[in-house]
Each structure stands twice: as structure tokens, then as C-alpha cells.
Amino acid sequence: MKAIIYPQHGGVEVLKYEEVPDPKPLPNEVLVKVRASGLNHNDLWARRGLPGVKFPLPHIPGSDLAGEVVGKGELVTSVEIGQKVVLHPAISCRICPACTAGHEYFCRQFKIYGFQTGPLNGAHAELARVPEANVIPKPERLSWEEAATLPLCLLTAWHMLITRAKLQVGQDILVWGAGSGIGSIAIQLARSMQCRVIATASSEEKAKRARELGADEVVNPHTQDVVAEVKKFTNKKGVEVVFEHTGEKTWERSMASLTWGGTIVICGNTTGFEAKTDLRFLFNKQLNLLGSHQGNKAELVEAMKLVDRGVIRPVLDSTFPLKDAAKAQQRMEESKHFGGLVLVP
Numbered sequence: 080m081k082a083i084i085y086p087q088h089g090g091v092e093v094l095k096y097e098e099v100p101d102p103k104p105l106p107n108e109v110l111v112k113v114r115a116s117g118l119n120h121n122d123l124w125a126r127r128g129l130p131g132v133k134f135p136l137p138h139i140p141g142s143d144l145a146g147e148v149v150g151k152g153e154l155v156t157s158v159e160i161g162q163k164v165v166l167h168p169a170i171s172c173r174i175c176p177a178c179t180a181g182h183e184y185f186c187r188q189f190k191i192y193g194f195q196t197g198p199l200n201g202a203h204a205e206l207a208r209v210p211e212a213n214v215i216p217k218p219e220r221l222s223w224e225e226a227a228t229l230p231l232c233l234l235t236a237w238h239m240l241i242t243r244a245k246l247q248v249g250q251d252i253l254v255w256g257a258g259s260g261i262g263s264i265a266i267q268l269a270r271s272m273q274c275r276v277i278a279t280a281s282s283e284e285k286a287k288r289a290r291e292l293g294a295d296e297v298v299n300p301h302t303q304d305v306v307a308e309v310k311k312f313t314n315k316k317g318v319e320v321v322f323e324h325t326g327e328k329t330w331e332r333s334m335a336s337l338t339w340g341g342t343i344v345i346c347g348n349t350t351g352f353e354a355k356t357d358l359r360f361l362f363n364k365q366l367n368l369l370g371s372h373q374g375n376k377a378e379l380v381e382a383m384k385l386v387d388r389g390v391i392r393p394v395l396d397s398t399f400p401l402k403d404a405a406k407a408q409q410r411m412e413e414s415k416h417f418g419g420l421v422l423v424p
Contacts, residue, residue: 081424082204083404086137088128091405091412099139099199102208109158109211110150111166115227115398116202117143118407118420119260120349121194126408134197140404141202141422142168142193144209145217145226155211164214166202167376168192168231173212184238184373191231191373203404205424215379218386225393228419229386230379232260235346236268237382238374239322244344246272250319253309253336254278255329257289257297258417261346263394265322266292268382271390277312279305281414288417292394300329309336317341327351334360342367394418 080101085093104110122140125132148162158164171178171186178186192209193201201207217226240246252269256262257278269276270293278294280286286297298308309318317338323329326348333343334356343366348354360366385391396416399407401424410416 080205081401082139082199083141083401083422084137084139084199085126088126091126091408093126094405094408096402096404099204101206102199104150104152104208106152106154107211108152108208109148109155109164109214111144111146111164111207111209111214112149113144113146113202113205113207113424114223115145116141116204116401116422116424117227117229117231117260118411118422119143119231120347120411121191122203123408123412125194132195134195136197137199138197139199139201139204140193141204141207142166142191142231143227143229144202144207145221145223146207148214149206151211158211158214163217165217165226165230166192166209167213167215167234167379169373169375170196170210170213181375181377183375189373203401203422205401212376215376215383218383220387220389221393224398224421224423225395227421228260228393228395229264232264232419233382233386233391234374234379235371236261236264236322237378239344239346239371240265240268240320242374242378243369243371244320244342246274246320248272249274251275251313251316251338252277252320252322253305253318253333254294254322255300255325255333257292257294258285258414259324260394260419261324262322263289263292263418264391266294267391268385269293269322271385275312277309277318285417288394300332305332306335313338320344324348325350327354330354330356334366337364337366339364340366342369344369344371346371396420398423
């Protein structure tokens, strides 16, 4: 099969479009013919190399896929050949106390598929082998490309807002990075709960699209004072929840945007990880700082119900042939996209 691989860490030039052996499913795995695979920031981090994160090289990246089951191991009973599926991208042991409690993201063997798995194990390929437990039906209303943008971002946003932050109907929320895949989902999820959404976007075009998704107010973080705009919009109160995934360069503004007793929930740090926190605000305003990472399969299934009903819709920026993965990653690195980027074999 053809796949995107990289034999070493580095810039987009290390990505190669090459022939590799077809994967053979293990007894509890299915073989999926990939119709589309989505890009995520973890594709960039893994390709560059992260301190303390090791996985076998050469590596096939890609945590999101939509495709058809074309083979399965002898122990597989819940998935049929020809079934159209998407991937729950969290790999865990499924037998430890954390997993059996539905908290597989606390499993000591937890890995994100296509990010920490290997060798030659990811979605940016013509075929992918995945555990039976990690596939769920593809929503019929979605195209292959639309479906491939969803699982990781949808699951992460759901776990952040619903499970961790316990977002309530009618709250005010600040969403950083409306143009990102996860930001575009967070706006829609918050609007589904009738929250007032303040989003950030770096251009007028992105601001327009954020409003179309349901943002009530859009602020350009490069040309406007985000904190002042938040206070103006909320009549000086501040927001109950800040949806954070950018990290170092936005953290202090996130803290200052919170109302008393407010919550920051964070899942990433695309601008850096050494954030400064003024502890006087933390304890005096009794703020809540919550980390969040992935989510369980049940959460993804629940979130997909909103997709099935059209409440949340995938936001597709553009598609690229699989061989042009470097161009797609470059577009993501330069933050030119709004929504998901997809590779099509």
C-alpha cells in the first residue's frame, strides 16, 4: 500500500510518500480501507519530535480516519466486512481498573493512535489496522472527508466542556482559536447549550466563519485587547469558562478573562508550555484550572448523536491527495486553515 511515512524527525521535508507492506490485522483487530484521514496538531508535534515522547520509526502519522472494513481478525464479532466506520483514536489496555471504569485516558498503556503508536501504524495510508474496540459507525449524513475531520477534535472538545468543565446552559465562554478544528467544534458545542460564545480569530474571513458557526462575538487577538472585549461583552463580569488549547501566549489573558469562580479547561499548548500564573488571582477569585486529555469511547458515541441530528456539523477547510501531506501540514503550521484538513488516498 501507499502511505505517508517519516524515518526521522524534522520539518515537512522528512515526509515521504512510499510503498510499505499491507498491514495484517491481529485477532482482535479490523483492517480498514482508508477513504479519508484527518490532520491534527499532534501530526506536527510527532513529526518534529517531542521531548519524552518516543515511538518507533519509521512512522505513519494520522489519528483520524473514515473508511470501510475490508478485513478482520478471527476474534472480531461486533464489526462486519463492508461496514463504514470512523475511529476512536485512544488506544488502551481495556482491562485495568481505569479502563474498566470508563477512564481509559488514565490507563498506564494509553496512546493516541497514529501519534504514539507504531511501527508503521497510523491513518495517513491506504489501509490501517485498528482494534475492534476502537471503531464506531460513520454517520450516514457525512461524506468521507467530513467524517475524517471529527473524532479526535469532537471527543476532545466534549471531554473538555461537558465532562471536565461541566459547562452549564446559558454560561459565557471564551473559545481561543476559532479557526482550528477543535475551536470550530467547541463553538458549536457551546451554542448547542445556549451559551454566549466569544471566540478569537486572526482575520476577518475567519471571524465571519466563526459567527456562522454560532459565535456571538469574535475578537482578533493580534489587534484587539481580548480581556477588555470580554469584559465589555459580559458587562465587566468575565466568562464562566475559557476553552484553552494554545497555552503560553494566551494563558495570562485567559486567567484575566474569568469571572469569580470561573474555570479554564486546557488540552494543549500550541504556543508553548511555560505559562505564567498569578497565584493571587487564582486563590482570591477561587478559579478552577482543569487539564483535559482525550476522552472515552462512550463520550465519542454520545457526541456523535449531535452530529447525527445536525446540531454539530464538521467544518472542512480543504482536502489534499495523500501524496501531498507535506502541503497540508504546511497549511496547518501557517494557521491558514479554518476547520479540518483532510488527506484522500
